[in-house]
Amino acid sequence: MKRLLLLVLFCWPLASGAVEDIYQFDSAADEHRFRELLVQLRCPKCQNQAIADSDAPISQDMREQVASMIRDGRSNEQIVDYFVERYGDFVNYEPPLTPQTLILWLGPMLAMLGGALLVGLQMRRARRIARGEDVL
Structure with a gap:
């Protein structure tokens, strides 16, 4: 039992280092916008789950698209409008x-x-x- 506990204690720091953010931005403001948009947009496949929390492949594609659009200099409104046009008002947690x-x-x-x-x-x-x- 002690060996198992020691193994867990030694491996714990390795597991925390394995998770890394794959989206890199030029500024902290862009990263903040990215995080806000991930919470604001809903996964079209999952019921009532933001794309930040969803493991669905479509959510992964949407996260990559949001990151790309932020890097291209688009505003939050333009990004949300793009996804609303593509998936409908359901994709926005704050529909008009x-x-x-x-x-x-x-x-x-x-x-x-x-x-x-x-x-x-x-x-x-x-x-x-x-x-x-x-x-x-």
Whole structure:
């Protein structure tokens, strides 16, 4: 058991050095923009996962494309617009408010209101049953 513990302790620093960032930028600001965009863009294949977290091949391609576009001097808006044009508004975690994306903005609120309405109706029905009223 001690040998296993020693082996893990000696190999631990080697494992941490194995992970390296493969994207190199000219400035820290470009690297910061890269990280922001990776969190802002959603993987088209994975459900509700940013391209920063996804292991899907399409996310890897998107990360490389974002890095390339940053190096080419494109703005964040141009990069996001490129991916929205290619994959649709779904790819953006902050889609614009348009008739097509209205359900994305209003859906959670409507679901909460519907749930509150159901709970209220169930509570009202329970009170009527407790009072002995006819429940039909």
